[in-house]
Amino acid sequence: MGATLDALHRLQSIENRLRTVREQIESRRKTVHARQRRIAKLEHEIADIRNTIQQTQASADRFELDRKSRDEHLAKLREALNRTKSNKEYAAILTQLNTEKVDILKIEDSVLAALAKVDEEKKKTAATQITLDKEKAQLAEVTQASTEAETRLAAQLKDLDDQRAQAASQVAPSVLAIFERACERHDGEAMARLEQVHPKRAEFVCGGCSMSIPLEIINALQSRDDVQQCQSCSRILYLDAPASVVV
Ligand SMILES: [Zn+2]
Numbered sequence: 001m002g003a004t005l006d007a008l009h010r011l012q013s014i015e016n017r018l019r020t021v022r023e024q025i026e027s028r029r030k031t032v033h034a035r036q037r038r039i040a041k042l043e044h045e046i047a048d049i050r051n052t053i054q055q056t057q058a059s060a061d062r063f064e065l066d067r068k069s070r071d072e073h074l075a076k077l078r079e080a081l082n083r084t085k086s087n088k089e090y091a092a093i094l095t096q097l098n099t100e101k102v103d104i105l106k107i108e109d110s111v112l113a114a115l116a117k118v119d120e121e122k123k124k125t126a127a128t129q130i131t132l133d134k135e136k137a138q139l140a141e142v143t144q145a146s147t148e149a150e151t152r153l154a155a156q157l158k159d160l161d162d163q164r165a166q167a168a169s170q171v172a173p174s175v176l177a178i179f180e181r182a183c184e185r186h187d188g189e190a191m192a193r194l195e196q197v198h199p200k201r202a203e204f205v206c207g208g209c210s211m212s213i214p215l216e217i218i219n220a221l222q223s224r225d226d227v228q229q230c231q232s233c234s235r236i237l238y239l240d241a242p243a244s245v246v247v
Helices: 003-083 087-168 173-185 215-223
Strands: 191-198 201-206 236-238
Touching: 003 087, 003 173, 003 191, 003 236, 173 236, 201 215, 215 236
Parallel strands: 191 236
Antiparallel strands: 191 201
């Protein structure tokens, strides 16, 4: 292998490590963000439940108020019933009184139903609050661990950036440009090993995209310190060892 390919391999190896470190940083940030989103969702849920409690309590209060005024009306009807002189009037007031009693029972049921819902929603709030508190404690731990890891990874990143700059300076600018373009195109994998399809046949494919590679490219790689690219995927091709081909 020639000096240029040697230098490109060094560059590729540093590039791989750089990407791994960047992915670790990104993955930690994603974990923190996912937890933050979960917390925001729980806080939203609690706010919704509290809103429901407030509304249900308000309707229970309204029912209660209605019941009181109907109780007063009922007392008046009872008094009127005692004062009545004719049977006809008595029967009419009694009907009113009974209707009012039925209505009051219905309203009492509504009060009880509303209060039961308030209780149920309060239990829900308490349970959600416990989950929220746990999530917040975990977030604090994860954030601290993530901050510490990021400091450590940032140092590694800086070191690798320096190494990459050093390795890049060993490569001709035109070759470096080819490398960078292939990196961008293939998520940092700028190089591809040539793979021999059959041990006895001089047929090679690109290890990156599996497209067939012409023999003159193999010959060029064996004889010169050339940069050869796959015509299909543009990765920089290399042979692990000189290929012993029986043509
Ligand atoms: Zn290819």
